[in-house]
Amino acid sequence: MMLSEDSLLCVRCNKKFNDPRVLPCGESLCSNYLSDLKEMYDCPFCKEIHTVPKNGFPSNKSLLKAVKSSYESQNAKLKFVNFKKHLDMIDSFDSMKKVVDTPDLVITDYCSAMIGDIDLIFEIKYKEISLIREGLIKKVKDYEAQCLQNLVKNKLEIEENGIKIFNLIEEMRKTGITILTANDNDYLNEVFNFEIIVSKIRLEGDKFFMKILDDKFLKYLFEIDYLRSIIDLGEIKIADYKLLKPDNFKKKQIPFAKVNKKNFKILKFNSDSFLFSYYSYKDISLELFNNGEKLKKIIIENEETSTYIVKSNMEYIFLNIERKFYKYDMSLNLILCKDIQDFMTDFSVSDTRLIALNSAFYFSLYDISNLKFLFTIQIDNFDAFFDVSGRVKQVHFNERYCFFQHLDSLSIIMSHNGKRLKTIHFPKNYDIIHINGYCVITAVNKEKTKICYFDLEGNVVFDKVLKGFSKNIEVFVEENDYITIFDKDTFIIYNHITNK
Numbered sequence: 277m278m279l280s281e282d283s284l285l286c287v288r289c290n291k292k293f294n295d296p297r298v299l300p301c302g303e304s305l306c307s308n309y310l311s312d313l314k315e316m317y318d319c320p321f322c323k324e325i326h327t328v329p330k331n332g333f334p335s336n337k338s339l340l341k342a343v344k345s346s347y348e349s350q351n352a353k354l355k356f357v358n359f360k361k362h363l364d365m366i367d368s369f370d371s372m373k374k375v376v377d378t379p380d381l382v383i384t385d386y387c388s389a390m391i392g393d394i395d396l397i398f399e400i401k402y403k404e405i406s407l408i409r410e411g412l413i414k415k416v417k418d419y420e421a422q423c424l425q426n427l428v429k430n431k432l433e434i435e436e437n438g439i440k441i442f443n444l445i446e447e448m449r450k451t452g453i454t455i456l457t458a459n460d461n462d463y464l465n466e467v468f469n470f471e472i473i474v475s476k477i478r479l480e481g482d483k484f485f486m487k488i489l490d491d492k493f494l495k496y497l498f499e500i501d502y503l504r505s506i507i508d509l510g511e512i513k514i515a516d517y518k519l520l521k522p523d524n525f526k527k528k529q530i531p532f533a534k535v536n537k538k539n540f541k542i543l544k545f546n547s548d549s550f551l552f553s554y555y556s557y558k559d560i561s562l563e564l565f566n567n568g569e570k571l572k573k574i575i576i577e578n579e580e581t582s583t584y585i586v587k588s589n590m591e592y593i594f595l596n597i598e599r600k601f602y603k604y605d606m607s608l609n610l611i612l613c614k615d616i617q618d619f620m621t622d623f624s625v626s627d628t629r630l631i632a633l634n635s636a637f638y639f640s641l642y643d644i645s646n647l648k649f650l651f652t653i654q655i656d657n658f659d660a661f662f663d664v665s666g667r668v669k670q671v672h673f674n675e676r677y678c679f680f681q682h683l684d685s686l687s688i689i690m691s692h693n694g695k696r697l698k699t700i701h702f703p704k705n706y707d708i709i710h711i712n713g714y715c716v717i718t719a720v721n722k723e724k725t726k727i728c729y730f731d732l733e734g735n736v737v738f739d740k741v742l743k744g745f746s747k748n749i750e751v752f753v754e755e756n757d758y759i760t761i762f763d764k765d766t767f768i769i770y771n772h773i774t775n776k
Contacts, residue, residue, distance in 0.1 A: 284343050293343050298336040300326045307332075408509050412496075415512040419494050426490040437484045441477060448473040464690060468697045471676075471715050472732040478714040479729055479737035482757070486517045486738070493517055495773050513773055520727075521744045525761065525770035528568050532767045538582045542762050544752045545590060545606065550762070550769070553595075555582035560597060562586070564608050568769075572608045589625040592644065596620050596632075601647050614647045626673040626691065636667035653694075663696035664689065674711045681708060686717075686734065700734035710753040718753045727751065727759070745770075 284292050286306045295307040301322040310317070310333055317326045317333075326333075427434065451470045458466045498510025515524040532552065543551040548567040553560065555578075563573045578584075578597055585596040592611070595602040599619065603612040616632075618640060623632040630642040634652070641650040655664050670681040673691065680687040686702040689695065706719035706728060717730040724747055728739045742751070745761060752760040761770040 281346065284339070284346055292346065293336075293339055296336040296339045296343070297333040298339075299333060300324075304336045304339055307335075405509065412509060412512050415514070416494065419492070419514055422492075423489050427488060430487060434484070434487055437480065437487060441480050441484060444473055444477045444480060448477065464693075464695060465697065468688075468732075475715040475717075475731040476733075476737075478716055479731055482729075483738050489517070491517045493774060497773065515773070518738070518740050520740055520742050520759065520772070522770060523744075525772050528769045528771070530565060530568055530767040530769060531570070532563075532565075539584065540764060541586055542750050542764075543586060543588050543593070544754075544760060544762075545588065551586070551588070551593065551608075553584070553586045555584070560584050560595075562593075562595070562604075562608060574608050574610075576602070585620060585623060587623060587625055589627060589644070591627070592625075594623070594625055594630065594644075596623065601642075603644075603647060612647055616642075616647075617649065618652075622670055624671045624673045624678075626675075629691075631671050631673070631678060633668055633671050636669065639664075639668065639671065663694060665696075665699075670708065672708055672711055674715065675713060677711075677715070679708065679711060679717075688732070698732075700732070702730070702734055709751055712755050718757075720751045723747065724749050724751065727753065 286293050286296070286304075286309075288305060288309055293304065293306055296304040297307050297310050298304050299317075299319055299321070301319055301324065303319070303321040313328045313332070315328055317328050319326050448470065451466060451473060455463065455466045455470060492514055493516075495513040495515075496510060497513055513524070515521075530550075538555040540552070540554045543553075545551070550565045552563045552565065555561075558578065560576045560578050560582075561573060562576075564571045576595070576597065581598060583597075587594050588606075591606070593604040593606065593608065595604070596616075599616050601612075601614050601616050602610065603614075604610055618632070618634045620632045620634060621636075623630055625631075625644055628644060629650075630644045630647070632640045632642060634640055636655070638652055638654045640652045642648060643650060653664070655666070655668060664680050664687055666682040666685065666687070668680045668682060672679040672681070676691060677697075678689040678691050680689065681702065684702065684704040685699050686708075687699045688697045690697060702719075705722045707722070708717060708719045709727075710718040712718070715732050717732070718727060719730065720727050724745070725742050726739050727742065728736050730736055740759075742749075742761075746763055746765055748764045750762040750764065752762070754760075758774070759772040762768075763770070
């Protein structure tokens with residue numbers, strides 16, 4: 277009769293019997309638990325006291341034989357398992373015959389399998405990138421459909437705007453012919469009339485473009501970054517032309533030390549280059565930043581005042597402190613330092629000259645090459661070289677004209693001969709921030725909530741609303757209407773996403 281594996285275990289050690297001995301009650305124990313007995317044994321099974329034979333309890337031969345048989349059975353199973361492993365190994369090595377017989381097929385199969393894996397991943401990624409592409413194109417198509425609907429909705433207004441542009445172009449053509457035949461006295465006035473028309477065409481063209489696009493602009497943003505996912509196709513941004521919010525700007529934090537600063541000022545040279553200036557602890561500091569990184573800092577000791585003026589014509593940087601004038605190159609290397617005779621309240625620089633506003637009633641001209649004083653001009657003096665009337669609070673240059681901003685008007689003067697061409701109404705709560713090559717005047721209101729675009733006759737052609745920014749900001753507008761905003765509280769630069 278076959279005994280179960282459990283019946284072959286000693287109840288004391290819970291292992292297979294080793295030399296099992298049978299007790300008078302029929303139970304068995306390993307011999308090592310019975311080796312030190314003398315005459316009597318208190319049996320744990322039957323609770324009786326057994327007399328120990330002279331030669332000890334007898335061996336349980338049948339149980340010993342069963343244990344031995346169990347070990348032999350286990351060894352046989354182990355041999356079979358090992359044999360099967362050997363057979364499997366032999367079968368695996370049989371496949372080596374193929375490698376030896378046809379190595380070229382092995383290489384081909386190996387590479388084909390890898391190409392199959394690549395194709396599988398490609399199919400998965402292709403589906404993903406196709407979905408992304410379809411999403412981007414849908415945004416563009418939806419935008420296109422909205423603009424086409426807008427053409428129908430605002431057909432009369434758009435046609436009137438277009439006719440106005442055509443008429444201005446025709447008027448510009450006639451004025452151009454008039455310039456060719458004008459006498460010396462009328463020539464400059466006709467040139468200025470031509471400039472007025474140019475400023476109007478430029479602004480009406482921008483207005484027309486915004487109108488046909490439903491006052492929305494579409495921008496495809498994609499930056500090559502090899503660390504990003506290969507299935508990134510960029511993004512489509514749609515925003516309002518006339519409503520400028522922080523979400524429509526790319527943000528960059530400037531690592532600027534937050535120390536006690538007075539009279540903090542900013543100059544912007546290009547989309548990534550800025551000059552920060554401030555008064556701190558009896559010194560005036562200039563710090564040049566490019567792409568968010570500080571390139572250079574210079575300190576001018578000045579214990580007398582925290583008042584200073586800093587300007588640039590994009591070739592040089594000019595700094596005025598009291599009666600001293602400093603001229604630096606665009607890397608903040610000092611070129612010239614010179615004493616001047618009068619205080620300044622403001623100044624503006626062109627390629628060749630610097631106009632210093634000494635007070636509301638007179639100003640001075642300097643040669644910017646050597647900061648040489650040229651002459652002083654009294655305001656409201658009709659015999660002066662510059663025909664300027666009325667108190668002046670700011671002065672601006674572009675390539676051909678000087679613009680003197682009064683309390684509620686703007687005088688436009690020929691820069692090469694000082695002739696006053698026109699004085700136009702200009703709102704007193706607006707500060708001029710840029711005058712471009714088309715003589716479009718861009719200004720921001722005192723509350724920093726609106727940017728207005730004026731033609732040379734002082735008409736507001738359109739405006740843009742600033743929403744969601746703090747009041748302590750500096751607004752920059754460059755050629756092609758690139759807009760940058762600097763937050764003086766957080767030192768964050770906002771570059772509009774239409775900027776290049």
